[in-house]
Amino acid sequence: MKKLTLLLLVCTACFMRAQTKAEVAIQQYEEKFPQEKISIILDKDRYISGDQIWFKAFVFDGNTRSEISTSLFVELYDANKKLVTKKLLPLYKGEGKGNLKLAEDLKENIYYLRAYTSWISNFSEDFIYVKQIAVYNPSSEEKLVKNPVSNWSATVHPESGSFIDGVETKMAVRLHTNGGSPKSWKGTVVDSEKPEVAIASFQGLDENVGFLSMTPQKGKKYQVIVQDNLGKQSMIDLPVVQEKGIYLKVISNDSAIKYQLIGSSGNIDLKNYKIIGTINNRLVYKAVHKKTGRDSYSIPTQQLINGILQLTVFNENEKVIASRLCFVKPNNLEVQKPNLQSIKKSNQPRSLNQFEFAPQTNYSSYTVLVQDIADENIQVSHNLLSDLWLTNDLTSVIKSPAQYFSKNRSTEALDALLISERWKRFDWKNIITGNYPFIKHKPEPYLSYTGSLTINQSPAPNTEFNLAYRNENSDLKIIPVKTDNSGNFAMQNMIFDDTYKFYYQLNGAKNTNNVKVFAKSNLSAIPYLNTLPTSEYRLEPRSKDEEADPEIAQYVVAKKIQKNFDQKINEIEEVKLKAKKKDKTKVLNKELSSSMFQSADEIVFDFVNDNMSAMGSPDILQWLNGRVAGLEIRREMGQSVAYIRGSRATIFLDEMRAEPSMLNGISVNDIAMIKVFKGISAVRSGSSVAIYTKRGGSSNEKDGTKSGMNEIVLNGFDKELAYNNIDYKNTNPSDIPTDLRKLLYWNPNVATKDKQDAIIQFYNNDSPKKQKVTIISLDDDSVHIPLYYSEILP
Numbered sequence: 001m002k003k004l005t006l007l008l009l010v011c012t013a014c015f016m017r018a019q020t021k022a023e024v025a026i027q028q029y030e031e032k033f034p035q036e037k038i039s040i041i042l043d044k045d046r047y048i049s050g051d052q053i054w055f056k057a058f059v060f061d062g063n064t065r066s067e068i069s070t071s072l073f074v075e076l077y078d079a080n081k082k083l084v085t086k087k088l089l090p091l092y093k094g095e096g097k098g099n100l101k102l103a104e105d106l107k108e109n110i111y112y113l114r115a116y117t118s119w120i121s122n123f124s125e126d127f128i129y130v131k132q133i134a135v136y137n138p139s140s141e142e143k144l145v146k147n148p149v150s151n152w153s154a155t156v157h158p159e160s161g162s163f164i165d166g167v168e169t170k171m172a173v174r175l176h177t178n179g180g181s182p183k184s185w186k187g188t189v190v191d192s193e194k195p196e197v198a199i200a201s202f203q204g205l206d207e208n209v210g211f212l213s214m215t216p217q218k219g220k221k222y223q224v225i226v227q228d229n230l231g232k233q234s235m236i237d238l239p240v241v242q243e244k245g246i247y248l249k250v251i252s253n254d255s256a257i258k259y260q261l262i263g264s265s266g267n268i269d270l271k272n273y274k275i276i277g278t279i280n281n282r283l284v285y286k287a288v289h290k291k292t293g294r295d296s297y298s299i300p301t302q303q304l305i306n307g308i309l310q311l312t313v314f315n316e317n318e319k320v321i322a323s324r325l326c327f328v329k330p331n332n333l334e335v336q337k338p339n340l341q342s343i344k345k346s347n348q349p350r351s352l353n354q355f356e357f358a359p360q361t362n363y364s365s366y367t368v369l370v371q372d373i374a375d376e377n378i379q380v381s382h383n384l385l386s387d388l389w390l391t392n393d394l395t396s397v398i399k400s401p402a403q404y405f406s407k408n409r410s411t412e413a414l415d416a417l418l419i420s421e422r423w424k425r426f427d428w429k430n431i432i433t434g435n436y437p438f439i440k441h442k443p444e445p446y447l448s449y450t451g452s453l454t455i456n457q458s459p460a461p462n463t464e465f466n467l468a469y470r471n472e473n474s475d476l477k478i479i480p481v482k483t484d485n486s487g488n489f490a491m492q493n494m495i496f497d498d499t500y501k502f503y504y505q506l507n508g509a510k511n512t513n514n515v516k517v518f519a520k521s522n523l524s525a526i527p528y529l530n531t532l533p534t535s536e537y538r539l540e541p542r543s544k545d546e547e548a549d550p551e552i553a554q555y556v557v558a559k560k561i562q563k564n565f566d567q568k569i570n571e572i573e574e575v576k577l578k579a580k581k582k583d584k585t586k587v588l589n590k591e592l593s594s595s596m597f598q599s600a601d602e603i604v605f606d607f608v609n610d611n612m613s614a615m616g617s618p619d620i621l622q623w624l625n626g627r628v629a630g631l632e633i634r635r636e637m638g639q640s641v642a643y644i645r646g647s648r649a650t651i652f653l654d655e656m657r658a659e660p661s662m663l664n665g666i667s668v669n670d671i672a673m674i675k676v677f678k679g680i681s682a683v684r685s686g687s688s689v690a691i692y693t694k695r696g697g698s699s700n701e702k703d704g705t706k707s708g709m710n711e712i713v714l715n716g717f718d719k720e721l722a723y724n725n726i727d728y729k730n731t732n733p734s735d736i737p738t739d740l741r742k743l744l745y746w747n748p749n750v751a752t753k754d755k756q757d758a759i760i761q762f763y764n765n766d767s768p769k770k771q772k773v774t775i776i777s778l779d780d781d782s783v784h785i786p787l788y789y790s791e792i793l794p
Contacts, residue, residue: 021318022276023283025431030282033122033437035425036066038115038129039387040074041367041776043723043746045380048555049137050104050563054723056367056748056776057089057096057115060388062280063305063784065094069117070446071523071717072096076133077112081532084111087718088523090446090495091117092596094778095365097748099721108140110535114528118441121526126395127425131382132535138548138556142539150179154187154226156236157420160248160313160322163239164264165218167247171238172419173202173210173224178534181207181399182228189214189238192221205413207399209420216241246270248313248322252415254332257299259311259324261289273321274314279307279328280393281425304328305784307389310423320428325418327389330411335385336360336787338775341757345793347768350728350739354761355793357775359752363787366752367776370745370762374769376792379406384776384788394421397533444522447494447716451519452487459487464507465517467491469500477654480507491519493657495596496716503711517712557740561726568735569724584609592673592692597655600753603628603676608694620668620691621660628676639664644678644687652690663691670694723747728763739765 036059043054057074059066075086084106089096100113115129134144152175159170173187185204189212190197199222202212216222222238247262261270270289277285277299285299306328313322338357345353353370379402382391386401404414430436453460460483467479479502483489504517548556585606589598605627617623621640625633632643639660642649651658653666673692723746726739745762752758762771770792777787 020274020314021432022274022312022314022428023286025428025434026276026278026281026283026426029426029431029436033281033426033439034061034068035123035127035281036061036068036117036120037127037387037392038072038117038120039384039392040113040115040129040131041369041384041748042131042133043369044371044743046134046136046555047102048552048559049102049106049108049135049139051102051135051555051559052562052721052723053100053102053113053133054746054748055098055100055113057091057098058384058388058776058778059091059094059096059117060392061094062282063307063388065778065780066091066117067094068443069119071117071444073114073116073118073525074098074100075114075525075528076100077114077528077532078107079109079111079532079535081112081528083528086525089720090596090717093780097720098718099723102135105139106135106137108135108137108142108144109539110144110537111135112532116526117443118523118526119443121441122437122439124395124424125530127392128530129387129392130530130533132533134537136549136552136555138552141542143542143546144537145540146537147179149182149228149230150177152177152182152228152232152234154224154234154236155420156224156238158239159250159419160246160324162242162245162247162322163216164242164245164247164262165216167262167264168213168215169247170211170213170249170419172416173204173212173226174417174420175204175208175210175226176397177207177399179536182230182232185210185226185228187212187224187226189222189224192223192237195223195225205410205416206403209413209416211412211416211419218243246273246313246321248311248324250311250324250326252309252326252328252330254301254329256301257309257311257326257328258296259299260296261313272316274318276312276314278310278312278423279305284309285311301329306332306334308393308418308423312428318432323423325421325423327411327414327418330409330414333385333405334785336363336777336779336785337789338366338787340773340789340794343794345771346764349764349766349768350733351764351768352729352761353744353764353771353793354759355773356757356759358757359755360777360787362779362781362783363777364752364780365777366750366758366787367748367774368745368750368758368760369743369747369774370760370793371772371774372742372744372765372769373772376770376772379403380790383790384786388786393423393425395424396421441526445493447496447714448490448492448522449494449519449714450488450490450522451517453483453489454487454516454518456514457516459483460515461485461487463487465504465515466507467502467504467517469496469502479656494716495594495655497719499713499715501711501713505710515710517710519712519714521715554740554742557738558742561736561739561741562724564735565726565731566724568731588673589675593675593690594655597652597675597690599677599679600751601677601679603678605674605676607671607673617668619663620666620671620674621663621689623668624674624676624689630678631676642689644676647686650686650688652688654692655690658691666691666693726763740767741765744771 039058041056057072061068070091072089072091076084078084085100087098089098111133113131113133155174157172187202188198189200200212200214202210204210218241224236227233244264249260251258263270273289275287309326309328311324312320315321340355340357342356381400383402385405391398391401453463464482469477481489588606588608619640621633621642630645634641641660670693672694675690677688725745750758773793775789779785
C-alpha cells in the first residue's frame with residue numbers, strides 16, 4: 001500500500017466530519033488531473049556539432065512511474081526558438097530512450113532540449129521540461145562565453161506570506177541572476193527611518209537563498225539591504241506590517257513536521273481553522289484547529305515520502321489564510337543504492353575495468369554511465385533527484401538544484417528556498433469553485449490513428465477492410481478494421497518505427513481504385529509558446545588565429561573516435577549477421593515478434609519447426625491448457641478465456657490486442673507460434689498470450705501484399721539507434737590512434753535476468769583520471785523510492 005494513503009487514513013480518523021469543498025476539490029483534481037513530470041538523463045554535459053545526444057527519459061506521475069502517457073516528444077530548439085531536430089519515442093512503464101543527431105555545421109550556441117507528453121500539454125507550459133545544452137563548433141564565427149556576475153536582484157519572502165505585528169517571522173531572501181552568481185553575499189534589515197541601525201543580519205546560504213528572523217512592529221517600515229562581495233547593493237522594501245493575521249510556522253525534521261498557527265495580538269479566534277497538506281496534488285493530511293493558543297501540532301513522517309509538502313490554512317469560509325511549502329524528511333532521503341562488487345579497476349591507458357552489482361528487489365532495469373573526470377568535487381547541476389523532488393514542481397529558476405540532495409546538502413538552505421516559493425500546479429480558489437483545467441489532449445495508447453473509408457468518394461459506413469504491411473523483419477502483418485456508422489475508424493496501440501506503407505483491401509471484394517482510405521495520427525507536436533529560458537552564456541566573435549579551448553578540442557577528437565568506431569562495429573555486425581547460425585525457433589521468434597514482445601520470461605511454442613499439431617483441439621487456447629504452469633483455460637459465455645495465476649490474461653493476435661471471440665475464425669493450422677508471458681512488460685500491463693499466424697510469401701504477392709492493392713503511408717516512432725561502447729578487445733588499436741573520450745560507458749537499459757548480477761565493463765582512454773559511475777533505476781511496485789548512485793569508482 002502506498003505511504004501517502006496510510007497517513008491520510010490516520011489523520012482523518014482523528015477528525016470525523018463531513019468533507020468540505022477544499023477536500024472534495026483536491027481529491028477530484030488528483031483523480032481527474034494527475035500531473036506528469038519529466039527527467040532527462042544525458043550522456044554528457046556539453047556537445048560538439050555533429051555529435052549524437054544520447055538520453056534516457058523518465059516520466060513520473062507524482063513520484064511513481066507514469067502509466068498515463070505512452071509516447072514522448074523530444075525537441076531541440078536554437079536560440080531563436082527555431083526547431084533544430086525532434087523525436088517521437090515510445091514510453092515503456094514511464095521510460096524512454098533515444099538520441100538526437102546534431103548537424104556537422106550546427107553553429108556554436110546554447111540550444112534548448114524540450115520534452116513533453118500530450119497529457120502534460122493540457123496544463124501550464126511552465127511545467128514542460130526544458131534544459132539548456134551547450135553545443136560547440138570551433139568552425140563557428142562566434143564562440144560561447146559565460147557571462148560574468150550579472151546585475152542580480154533580490155526578493156524577500158516572509159514565511160507563509162504573513163508579516164504580522166509582534167510575531168517573530170522567518171524570512172527567505174532570494175537572489176535572482178541571469179549570469180554568474182556573486183561569490184558571496186549578505187544583508188541586513190533596517191528601519192527606513194533609521195537606516196544606519198541594523199535590526200537583523202544574514203549571510204547568503206548559497207547562490208539562491210539566505211534567511212533571517214525578525215519581529216516586526218506595527219507602523220514601522222522595513223527594508224532589506226543586500227550586498228555582494230564586490231560591494232554592489234540592492235534595497236528591498238518589506239511588506240507592510242499587518243495588524244491582524246495568521247502566521248504559519250513550520251519546522252520539518254525526519255520524524256515529524258511540526259507547525260503552529262500563530263494569531264496576532266488582536267485575539268483572532270483560530271478555532272475551526274482547517275489545515276490541509278498535499279504532496280504531488282494528493283491529499284495526505286487534514287486537521288481542524290480546536291484550540292486558540294500557540295499550540296504546536298505534529299505530522300508524523302514515517303508514512304510520508306520525500307518531496308514537497310504544501311500546508312494550507314483555511315478559515316471557516318474556506319478562504320486561504322496562509323500557506324507554506326516544506327520538504328519532507330530533508331535529512332533522510334529515501335534512495336536505494338546498488339552495492340558495487342567484484343571491482344577490477346586499472347589506471348593504465350586503454351585498460352579494461354569491471355564492476356558488478358546485484359539486482360535490487362523491485363528494480364529490473366538500470367541506466368548506467370561511466371565518465372572520466374579530473375575533479376571529483378565538481379557536481380552536476382541537475383540530476384534525477386532534483387528533477388523528481390524539486391524543480392519539476394516549481395517554475396522559478398533555481399541554480400544547481402542537485403546540491404540540495406547531495407551528501408553535503410544544506411537543509412536550512414532548502415527550507416529557505418521553499419519559503420520563497422509558491423505551489424502553482426493548481427490554485428485553491430479555482431478548484432474549489434470548479435474551475436478545472438480544460439483537457440484538449442487526451443492520452444493515446446502508443447500510436448493511434450483516426451481515418452475514414454470512402455467508396456466512390458462517399459463514406460462507407462459499417463464496412464470491413466484489411467490493412468496489411470511488412471514490418472522491419474519483412475513479416476506480413478494484417479490489421480482487420482471496421483468503420484462506424486459514419487464511415488470513420490480508429491486504430492490504437494500500434495507500435496512501429498519509421499515510415500510504413502499500409503496496403504488496404506475490402507473484405508470479400510476485389511480491390512478497385514474507387515476505394516480510398518485516409519488516416520492521420522492522433523499525436524501532434526505542441527507549439528513552443530513560452531519564452532526561452534535566459535542563458536548564462538553569450539556569444540562573442542572568434543578571432544581567426546584563436547586556438548581552440550583544450551577541453552573543446554578533446555571533445556572534437558572524442559567525436560571522431562566514436563564515429564570511426566561505430567562504422568567498424570556496423571561492418572562487423574553485418575559480417576556476423578550473415579555468418580551466425582541461430583536455431584530455427586529463435587529465427588522464427590525474431591521474424592514474427594517485435595522487440596516489445598520479446599522477454600526473458602516468455603514461453604514459446606513453435607508450430608512451424610517443432611512438428612507440433614493442434615488438430616483435434618476445439619480452439620488454440622484449449623490446446624494450451626495444461627502445457628504451461630499456472631495457465632488455465634476457462635469457458636465463459638461460450639468462449640475460451642485464458643487465466644494465468646488466477647488473473648485474466650490479455651490476448652494478442654499478431655501483436656494487436658484481441659478479444660477471445662476473434663480467435664474463432666482462425667484455423668489451428670494457420671498458427672505459426674504462441675508465446676506465453678507471465679509478467680509485466682513494456683506493452684503488457686499483466687500476463688498475456690501472444691498468438692502469431694503464418695505469413696504468406698507466394699508468387700502473386702509484391703512487397704507483402706497482393707498486386708493492385710492501394711496504399712497509405714503512416715509515420716511511426718523514430719527508430720532507436722544503439723550506442724556502441726568502445727571495446728579494445730575486439731578492436732585494432734591502430735583504428736583509434738588517439739583516445740580522449742570522457743564518456744567511457746553508456747547503457748540506458750541494463751536489464752538483469754534471473755536475478756543474475758549485472759556486469760559492467762569499460763575501457764579507459766589514453767589519459768585516465770577518475771571514473772565516475774552513475775546508476776539510476778525506478779522501482780516497479782510504486783514504493784516511491786528511486787535508485788540513484790553517482791560516485792567515484794572505489
